[in-house]
Amino acid sequence: xxLERQKLIKKIITDDEISTQEMLQKRLKIHGLNVTQATIxxxxxxxxxxxxxxxxxQYKYGxx
Amino acid sequence: xxLERQKLIKKIITDDEISTQEMLQKRLKIHGLNVTQATIxxxxxxxxxxxxxxxxxQYKYGxx
DNA sequence: AGTGAATATGAATTCAAC
DNA sequence: GTTGAATTCATATTCACT
Numbered sequence: 001x002x003l004e005r006q007k008l009i010k011k012i013i014t015d016d017e018i019s020t021q022e023m024l025q026k027r028l029k030i031h032g033l034n035v036t037q038a039t040i041x042x043x044x045x046x047x048x049x050x051x052x053x054x055x056x057x058q059y060k061y062g063x064x
Numbered sequence: 065x066x067l068e069r070q071k072l073i074k075k076i077i078t079d080d081e082i083s084t085q086e087m088l089q090k091r092l093k094i095h096g097l098n099v100t101q102a103t104i105x106x107x108x109x110x111x112x113x114x115x116x117x118x119x120x121x122q123y124k125y126g127x128x
Numbered sequence: 129a130g131t132g133a134a135t136a137t138g139a140a141t142t143c144a145a146c
Numbered sequence: 147g148t149t150g151a152a153t154t155c156a157t158a159t160t161c162a163c164t
Contacts, residue, residue, distance in 0.1 A: 002148070020138060036150050041140055045123075050114040051139095052128060059109075059158085064116060064128060066130070084156065100132050105158055123140085 005033055006043050010063065013049065017060045024061070069097055070107050074127065077113065081124045088125070 005028065012018060012027050021040045028035060044061065054060040069092065076082060076091050085104045092099060107113075108125070118124040 022138075037139075038141080038151080039149060041138095042149085045117065045140080048117050050116055050128065052114055053109065053112050064114065086156075101157075102133080102159080103131060105156095106131085109158080 002043075005035065005039075006047055008033065009040070009043055009049075010047070013061045014063070017054050017056075017058065019059050019061070066107075069099065069103075070111055072097065073104070073107055073111070073113075077125045078127070081118050081120075081122065083123050083125070 008028065008031060009024060012024065016027075018024050018027070021037050021044070024040050025035065025037060028040075048064060049061050050064045051059050052062045052064075072092065072095060073088065076088065080091075082088050082091070085101050085108070088104055089099065089101055092104075112128060113125050114128045115123050116126045
């Protein structure tokens, strides 16, 4: 279900430094959610997430 | 000069809906600044700009 | 330090299917 | 309306040069 997945995505990117959609995909898989990068891209757009800079100067997904 | 360019970038993305670095590159060129996409990518990172969603639901660069 | 050219990587979209 | 596979497109990085 989409809503569940998006909630999980929000939690994952809050807890950890996720720098790519591929990383996010792997994390979701651990939680039993098998989706493709395309779906994650759509989720990110729908949730208005952004790729920002972490403290370390690396890119990471975040909530604006 | 880098600072000048970055100032102009900030102005451009504030005034208009810029959705890609290529668009930004063209705009800079109009102002006489000839730089490559690589440089713009570095500027964006350095300035911590983000790709967000505009009102229309399209992606656009913005200041966080 | 700053940049360009080229490349590798990442991400958005298309198209079809359900 | 939602998704995956494949593709196109956009962007981050590498390497060389200055």
